Amino acid sequence: MNNFNWDKSFLVDFDLESGLSKTATTTKRYLSNMKKVFADQKEVEKILASEDPVIYEFYELGCPEKPGDLLFGTTIIYPGKVGSEYYMTKGHFHTILETAEVYYTLSGEGYMVMENPEGETSEEPLSKGAALYVPKRHAHRTVNTGTEPLVLFFSFAADAGHDYGSIELRGFHKIVLEKDGKPFITNNPNW
Numbered sequence: 001m002n003n004f005n006w007d008k009s010f011l012v013d014f015d016l017e018s019g020l021s022k023t024a025t026t027t028k029r030y031l032s033n034m035k036k037v038f039a040d041q042k043e044v045e046k047i048l049a050s051e052d053p054v055i056y057e058f059y060e061l062g063c064p065e066k067p068g069d070l071l072f073g074t075t076i077i078y079p080g081k082v083g084s085e086y087y088m089t090k091g092h093f094h095t096i097l098e099t100a101e102v103y104y105t106l107s108g109e110g111y112m113v114m115e116n117p118e119g120e121t122s123e124e125p126l127s128k129g130a131a132l133y134v135p136k137r138h139a140h141r142t143v144n145t146g147t148e149p150l151v152l153f154f155s156f157a158a159d160a161g162h163d164y165g166s167i168e169l170r171g172f173h174k175i176v177l178e179k180d181g182k183p184f185i186t187n188n189p190n191w
């Protein structure tokens with residue numbers, strides 16, 4: 001956890017390729033922290049019997065959850081699969097549902113998987129140099145479908161909060177699998 005003074009200007013370095021910073025520290029999510037997120041539970045147990053890989057890491061920068069502040073940082077999703085399902089983030093709604101978010105892809109490739117509480121879904125490709133607007137009321141998850149780390153810069157209202165719980169129970173309606181060497185978006189069998 002880093003302690004910046006959010007009432008003053010400050011700089012944070014983020015490497016374009018790795019997304020990592022020399023002045024800030026990340027929060028890491030290991031497979032053991034997100035076992036239930038992947039569809040193939042047998043494959044999860046098989047991997048965990050021999051290793052506990054880092055699936056992704058991200059910066060919080062210790063931003064206070066206050067109105068008016070902007071939370072920002074990078075998320076780095078590593079390449080890999082659990083069975084045929086690509087590595088991805090846990091995904092979340094914002095606690096204040098009416099909060100949008102902006103993502104900019106610094107390197108790598110993948111998908112942003114989104115859905116609102118009414119079950120309307122959308123998936124947008126993420127590619128280097130493109131910005132993605134995640135609209136308010138949409139849970140969002142990033143999926144790395146490439147062979148390099150997928151590195152994203154994000155920013156959103158600091159008081160929005162993260163609601164992991166409601167999406168963790170059943171997951172998203174759509175999942176991204178590898179089929180014939182290519183990404184394939186399909187219905188989540190747990191829905």
Ligand code: ZN
Nearest residue numbers: 092094101140
């Ligand atoms: Zn978010």
